[in-house]
Amino acid sequence: MNTRLTNTILIVMLLLNLAFIGSWWMMHMKAHNKMMHHDGGNFHDKGMMFLTDQLSFNDAQKAQAEKIFKDHSDKMHKYQSEIGRLQNSIFKCMAQDAPDSLHAFMFSDSLGILRIASQKEMFRSSIAIRQICNAEQKKKFDELMQNMGKRLGHQWDMHAGSMKHDSM
Numbered sequence: 001m002n003t004r005l006t007n008t009i010l011i012v013m014l015l016l017n018l019a020f021i022g023s024w025w026m027m028h029m030k031a032h033n034k035m036m037h038h039d040g041g042n043f044h045d046k047g048m049m050f051l052t053d054q055l056s057f058n059d060a061q062k063a064q065a066e067k068i069f070k071d072h073s074d075k076m077h078k079y080q081s082e083i084g085r086l087q088n089s090i091f092k093c094m095a096q097d098a099p100d101s102l103h104a105f106m107f108s109d110s111l112g113i114l115r116i117a118s119q120k121e122m123f124r125s126s127i128a129i130r131q132i133c134n135a136e137q138k139k140k141f142d143e144l145m146q147n148m149g150k151r152l153g154h155q156w157d158m159h160a161g162s163m164k165h166d167s168m
Helices: 003-036 043-054 059-094 101-131 135-163
Strands: none
Touching (some): 101 135
16 A cells, blocks of 8 residues: 555544544533533532531531632632633644644643642631531541542542553
8 A cells, every 4th residue: 555645544543533632522511511610600509508407507607707708719610610721722733734732731730729729728628617616527628628528539430540551
C-alpha cells in the first residue's frame, strides 16, 4: 500500500479520535457543571439543609452556616467558571493544526493553581462549619465528613480508573 495514503488515513483517524475525545470531554464538563448548578444554583442550599438537619443546628448556628455556605458557594462558582474557561482554552490550543503546547501548558498550570485554591476553600469552609458545632455535633460532623470522603474517594477511583492504565 502507498505510504502516503497510509499516512493520510492515519492522520484522518487521529483527527477523528481527537474530535471524538474533545466532544466527549465537552459533554462531560457540561454534565458536571449542570450537576454543580442543580436546580438553578440551589445545590449549596440542599447541602446546607442536609448538614444543618444532620447536625441539629439551632437557629443561631443555621444563620452562621448560611453565611459560610453562601461565601463558599460564591467562591466555588468563580473557581468553576475560570476552570471551565481554561479547559476551553487548552482544547483550542490542542485543536489547532499546529498545536500550541506553550500556551496549553501555561493554561494547565493556571488550571492546577485554581484546583488547589478550590481544595483550600473546601478545607476552610469545612473548618468554619466545624467551629460552630458543639462537642456532640463535632463528632457527628467528623463522621459525616469521613463518610463523604469515602464516597467521593470511591467515585474518584471509579472515574479515574480508565486513566490509571495510561502512563502519560
